[in-house]
Amino acid sequence: MLSYAIRRLLIAIPTLLIVITVAFFMMRIAPGGPFDQERVLPPEIEKNIKAAYDLDKPLPEQYVIYLGKILRGDFGPSIKIRDFTVAELIMAGAPASMQLGLSAIILALVFGVGFGTYAALRQNSAVDFIVMGIAMIGIAVPNFVMAPLLSLVFGLYLSLLPTAGWGDGELKYKILPIIALALPQIAYIARLTRGSMVEVLHSNYIRTARAKGLREKIVVTRHAIRGALLPVVSYLGPATAAVMTGSVVIESIFGAPGIGTYFIKAALNRDYPLVMGVVIVYAVMIILLNFLVDMVYGLLDPKLKSR
Amino acid sequence: MLEAAGTPQEIEGRSLWRDARIRLFRNKAAVGSMIILGIITLMAIFAPMLSPFEYDQIDWGYIQEGPNWENGHIFGTDGNGRDLFIRILYGARVSLAVGLLATSVSLVIGVTYGAVAGYFGGKIDTIMMRFVDVLYSLPFMFFVIMLMVVFGRNIFLIFIALGAVEWLTMARIVRGQTLSIRRREFIEAAHATGVSNFKIIFRHVIPNVLGPVIVYMTLTIPQVILTESFLSFLGLGVQEPLTSWGVLISEGAKVIEASTWMLIYPATFLALTLFCFNFIGDGLRDALDPKDR
Numbered sequence: 001m002l003s004y005a006i007r008r009l010l011i012a013i014p015t016l017l018i019v020i021t022v023a024f025f026m027m028r029i030a031p032g033g034p035f036d037q038e039r040v041l042p043p044e045i046e047k048n049i050k051a052a053y054d055l056d057k058p059l060p061e062q063y064v065i066y067l068g069k070i071l072r073g074d075f076g077p078s079i080k081i082r083d084f085t086v087a088e089l090i091m092a093g094a095p096a097s098m099q100l101g102l103s104a105i106i107l108a109l110v111f112g113v114g115f116g117t118y119a120a121l122r123q124n125s126a127v128d129f130i131v132m133g134i135a136m137i138g139i140a141v142p143n144f145v146m147a148p149l150l151s152l153v154f155g156l157y158l159s160l161l162p163t164a165g166w167g168d169g170e171l172k173y174k175i176l177p178i179i180a181l182a183l184p185q186i187a188y189i190a191r192l193t194r195g196s197m198v199e200v201l202h203s204n205y206i207r208t209a210r211a212k213g214l215r216e217k218i219v220v221t222r223h224a225i226r227g228a229l230l231p232v233v234s235y236l237g238p239a240t241a242a243v244m245t246g247s248v249v250i251e252s253i254f255g256a257p258g259i260g261t262y263f264i265k266a267a268l269n270r271d272y273p274l275v276m277g278v279v280i281v282y283a284v285m286i287i288l289l290n291f292l293v294d295m296v297y298g299l300l301d302p303k304l305k306s307r
Numbered sequence: 308m309l310e311a312a313g314t315p316q317e318i319e320g321r322s323l324w325r326d327a328r329i330r331l332f333r334n335k336a337a338v339g340s341m342i343i344l345g346i347i348t349l350m351a352i353f354a355p356m357l358s359p360f361e362y363d364q365i366d367w368g369y370i371q372e373g374p375n376w377e378n379g380h381i382f383g384t385d386g387n388g389r390d391l392f393i394r395i396l397y398g399a400r401v402s403l404a405v406g407l408l409a410t411s412v413s414l415v416i417g418v419t420y421g422a423v424a425g426y427f428g429g430k431i432d433t434i435m436m437r438f439v440d441v442l443y444s445l446p447f448m449f450f451v452i453m454l455m456v457v458f459g460r461n462i463f464l465i466f467i468a469l470g471a472v473e474w475l476t477m478a479r480i481v482r483g484q485t486l487s488i489r490r491r492e493f494i495e496a497a498h499a500t501g502v503s504n505f506k507i508i509f510r511h512v513i514p515n516v517l518g519p520v521i522v523y524m525t526l527t528i529p530q531v532i533l534t535e536s537f538l539s540f541l542g543l544g545v546q547e548p549l550t551s552w553g554v555l556i557s558e559g560a561k562v563i564e565a566s567t568w569m570l571i572y573p574a575t576f577l578a579l580t581l582f583c584f585n586f587i588g589d590g591l592r593d594a595l596d597p598k599d600r
Contacts, residue, residue, distance in 0.1 A: 011437075011440070011441065014441060015441050015445065018441065018445065019445055019446070022445075022450065023449075023450070023453065026450070026453055026454065026457060027453065027457065029457075136582060136585060136586075137578070137582070139581070139585060140529075140578045140579075140581035140582040140585065141574070141578045141581075142533055142536060142537065142577070142578075142581075144536075144537065144540045144553075144556065144557070144560070145556055145560075145570070145574040145577070145578070147560075148559075148560040148563045148570060149563075149570070149574075151563075152563050152564065152567070156564060237443075241446060241447075241448070244446070245446075245448040245449070245537075248452075248541070249537065249540060249541065253560070263449070263452070264452065264456070264541060264543075267452065267453055267456040267457070268456055275453065278449075279446065279449050279453075282446045282449060283445065283446050286445075286446050
């Protein structure tokens, strides 16, 4: 288990390097630069500004300099948002993004597994069909449709919650964005759980557990759920990635001050350091969560334990 | 493969595919979905004949007016006075085309890659699949967004970018399937008679792993359509005056308080399409799954 963990952590290094390299060169070979849109600067001034951001050096050299800075934890200054470093901007946006993302994932897990198990235990009953039908709608209605609808119904028609905004970060401003982020994942996890739960409930070890006279409740909570959760756990990696990308849209629809809103603006403005910073932060979070997921998977799956 | 051909009545062995077809057509949700998707596709193809309006024609008398059967704008008009119904149908063209083409790209890359890795096995397999593992943990959507921002909104770029993202799972599925059949007798026989590796992969391996591939393909199409809408919603998809469902939804979302129809109609078409593809995918999986035969 330990050597497996170390091996998985070592893979993270080349992965991160690929992310940085691809993102770096993709931004740089693009037509246009960060100083294009403004009025034409005198050549000397433009030269000085470019020198300040190392943009006057050849690309490979810029890349090496950038890698060196990243290793020292220096993301550099933002080009477009003056007087702020990328690190400061990310620190300012991180709390909102993290709160939304983590709450959505937890919500998705609790309700997804709950509904899925409930439906599986009543396979082919009316409840099963209703739950799975709703889950299908959750998958087919994307979150960028769900978000404005939620805000219309709960914000405008029912006036229960604010339609958008963040206030001072009170809970009522967070409810709708979290739900919008979580719904598709709840639906997906419910379907996954139901599928694997139905399969597990037909397997031999469950028959054995029942045969030795265990109560149904114990059979489900102690024995079945463990096997049924495996596909859900391995889906958590992609789910995190989906929630993070989703938050780019959800944050801008609800006007939440997160990292996601920076990303598109920065890419459109060619704010190289900010784009790189956001991509790296997201990549690290996804890699970290994938690692955690693999570890949990190893603990849950008896076949992997011996490795 | 799936159309019901006139089959002779004499007794014959039922092939896997015929068996699957029969089971698929017994699945009401899947059949209903196929019919609805067929209608949407036909409407997209014959869009210009279905409406008296052009998709970029501005009707100055009816700017952002609700649905009205009397003036012909049955789904209402948008903020520029363009007919929403015809714009949704043109959006369907883009969304369906992106779905099919990007999925084909992912199919070609994924199936070839997976079959090669699985067939050769050993070190080649380890290296190839480790590469897939690494790619899997990349924040791909961010790269796609960057790609669109950086190289402008080019519809062909969307196909390729989305196809390039979606092939990973396909490769894993095909590789797993290939591993399980590569030691089978018919492969060995082909090998023994001197058929080249290349030919074995394309003539013998791939046709035998098509079942799961088709199922996954049907599930990839809605995924791709959804991603395209997502990009369009962010303003990174197709360009005006052309449109797609994502563009229409994002326009509708901006004016949702005043003009609900501008969100509801395109969103309904998108959701309905995704719904249908998912049902067909599920139906195919059940039909092709040898376990409950």
